[in-house]
Amino acid sequence: MDIIVIVLLIIGLVFFTGGAVGILRFPDFYSRLHPAGKMDTMGSLFMLIALALFNLHHFTLATLLTSLKLIVIVVFVFLSSPTAIHGIVDAGVRAGLTPWTKGEKRR
Amino acid sequence: MDQIFIYTGLLLIILMVLSLYRALFGPTVLDRLIGANAIGSKTVVLLILIGLIYHRVDMFVDIALAYALLNFIAVLAASRYFQKKRGLYDELH
Amino acid sequence: MEALEQQEKSLEGSRESGRDRPANRPPSRKRFGPYLVTFLIMFFLWILLSGKFDPFHLTLGVISCAIVSFFSGDLLFDSPRMKGFPRSWWRFLLYSPWLLYQIFLANLHVLFLTFHPKMLDLIDPQIFRFRSKLRGDLALVTFANSITLTPGTITIYVSVDGDFSVHAIDQQSKQGLPGEMEIRIARAFSEG
Incomplete structure (x- = not known):
C-alpha cells in the first residue's frame, strides 16, 4: 500500500516539475499556458489520489469522509482549471498579444 | 512515512520558488498571473501534506478546498480586470 | 463592422436556441425534476462537508437546501434538457x-x-x-x-x-x- 502511495506521489511530482520548468522555458505567453494549467491539473490528480489512499489506512467513517473531500477537490480542479486558463487566454487575445512563431526571439 | 511527506513538501516548495520567478519577472501582466495560478495549485497539495504531517488532515482538507475555490475566483477576477483596463485605454486614445 | 455583424448573428443564434421561453411553456404544468436533482446534489454536498449525522444538523441541511433549491433550481438545468x-x-x-x-x-x-x-x-x-x-x-x-x-x-x-x-x-x-x-x-x- 505504501509503495503505491509513494509511486503516485513521485509521478505527481514529475508532472509538477514539468509544469514549473515549462513555465520558465517556453518562449511566449500562449505556449506557457500549456504546461502551466494542465500539467498542474494532472499533478494534483495524482498527488491528491495518493494522499486520499494514504488517509484510508485506518478505515473509519471520518477518514472516508476526508478522502471523499479530497476527491471533490480533484473534481473541482478538473472543472475550474480549463475555465481559468480560458479566462487568461481571453484576456491575452483582447489585449492584442500575438503568438510567438518559429525563428523569433523568446520573450 | 512522515519523512517522505516532509521531503515531498520541500520539493513542492522548490517548485513554487521556480514559479515565483515567472510571477516576479514576467514580461507581461498575464505571465505573472500564470505564475500565481501555478503557485496556487501547488499550495492546495502542500496544505494537505501539512495536515498529514500534523495528523489533523480533517481540518486542513477544508482549508485546502476553500483555497482551491479562492484561487479560481482570484485568477478569473484578475483576468477580467486586465481585459477591462485595456478597453479603457482604447477609449481614451 | 464585420465584428458587429458577427455579434448580431450570434445573438440571433442564441435566440433560436433558447427554446424554453416562459410564454411557450404551458403554465399549468409544474416541473419538479430540476428542483429535486438540485436538492439531492446539494444535500449530498452538505453531508460531505459537514460530516455530522445527528438529527439537528440533518434538519438544518434539509431546510437550507430546500430554500436554495427553491430559489435557484432552474439555474442548473433547463427544463427541456431534463428529459434525457x-x-x-x-x-x-x-x-x-x-x-x-x-x-x-x-x-x-x-x-x-x-x-x-x-x-x-x-x-x-x-x-x-x-x-x-x-x-x-x-x-x-x-x-x-x-x-x-x-x-x-x-x-x-x-x-x-x-x-x-x-x-x-x-x-x-x-x-x-x-x-x-x-x-x-x-x-x-x-x-x-
Whole structure:
C-alpha cells in the first residue's frame, strides 16, 4: 500500500516539475499556458489520489469522509482549471498579444 | 512515512520558488498571473501534506478546498480586470 | 463592422436556441425534476462537508437546501434538457475514462517537449479555426473544456453556432482535432 502511495506521489511530482520548468522555458505567453494549467491539473490528480489512499489506512467513517473531500477537490480542479486558463487566454487575445512563431526571439 | 511527506513538501516548495520567478519577472501582466495560478495549485497539495504531517488532515482538507475555490475566483477576477483596463485605454486614445 | 455583424448573428443564434421561453411553456404544468436533482446534489454536498449525522444538523441541511433549491433550481438545468438527463449523465460517465486516458497521453507529450534540449525547434505555435457539428450548449462547453484539458491545445473562442478558435503548440496536437473527441461527445449527448 505504501509503495503505491509513494509511486503516485513521485509521478505527481514529475508532472509538477514539468509544469514549473515549462513555465520558465517556453518562449511566449500562449505556449506557457500549456504546461502551466494542465500539467498542474494532472499533478494534483495524482498527488491528491495518493494522499486520499494514504488517509484510508485506518478505515473509519471520518477518514472516508476526508478522502471523499479530497476527491471533490480533484473534481473541482478538473472543472475550474480549463475555465481559468480560458479566462487568461481571453484576456491575452483582447489585449492584442500575438503568438510567438518559429525563428523569433523568446520573450 | 512522515519523512517522505516532509521531503515531498520541500520539493513542492522548490517548485513554487521556480514559479515565483515567472510571477516576479514576467514580461507581461498575464505571465505573472500564470505564475500565481501555478503557485496556487501547488499550495492546495502542500496544505494537505501539512495536515498529514500534523495528523489533523480533517481540518486542513477544508482549508485546502476553500483555497482551491479562492484561487479560481482570484485568477478569473484578475483576468477580467486586465481585459477591462485595456478597453479603457482604447477609449481614451 | 464585420465584428458587429458577427455579434448580431450570434445573438440571433442564441435566440433560436433558447427554446424554453416562459410564454411557450404551458403554465399549468409544474416541473419538479430540476428542483429535486438540485436538492439531492446539494444535500449530498452538505453531508460531505459537514460530516455530522445527528438529527439537528440533518434538519438544518434539509431546510437550507430546500430554500436554495427553491430559489435557484432552474439555474442548473433547463427544463427541456431534463428529459434525457439521467441517460446523458450516465454516458458522460462512460466518456470520462477515455478523456482521462487522452489527457494522460497528451501530458506525456508536453512533458517530452518541456524537457527536450532543442525545444524551440520542435514547437510550432499557431492559431487555427474549425467548425464543429455540435449544437447544444452543454455539449459545446464540454467539448471546449476537453480541448483545453488535452495539453497542446487551448480553446480561445467558441461562438454559439460552433466556430472554434484553438491555439495548438505543434503539428501533432493540431492533427488530433476535431476527430474522435467530437464524435464521442456527440454520442454522449445523443446528437450523433
